[in-house]
Amino acid sequence: MARVPDESRRARVRLVLTLAFTLVALLFTFFGSAAHAPFVGWALTVTVVGVFLTTWFGLDVWITQRASRERLYGSGGIGPMTGARRPR
Numbered sequence: 616m617a618r619v620p621d622e623s624r625r626a627r628v629r630l631v632l633t634l635a636f637t638l639v640a641l642l643f644t645f646f647g648s649a650a651h652a653p654f655v656g657w658a659l660t661v662t663v664v665g666v667f668l669t670t671w672f673g674l675d676v677w678i679t680q681r682a683s684r685e686r687l688y689g690s691g692g693i694g695p696m697t698g699a700r701r702p703r
Contacts, residue, residue, distance in 0.1 A: 620683045630672040637665030675695070 619627075644658040 620679075623679045623683050626676045626679045630669065630676050633665060633669045633672050637662065637669050638657065653668050 640658060640662040644655060644662045647655045647658050
């Protein structure tokens with residue numbers, strides 16, 4: 616299995632942490648609204664911000680993976696440095 620570059624690993628960790636936080640906030644909002652609790656407005660706001668951040672970090676993971684793949688394989692090549700040398 617190939618080693619994942621550090622910037623891609625950091626982006627994945629951010630995504631997983633915000634996804635976990637958003638899911639906890641969503642459950643908190645759901646159970647709070649079922650109980651007619653007074654904090655539902657704040658919980659809903661936190662959930663919406665969490666969804667936005669999760670989407671943002673998902674795009675960050677996608678972009679860093681694409682950038683590291685292009686750095687390794689070039690822009691559309693089959694293997695590492697495929698188009699670097701011209702055949703004689």
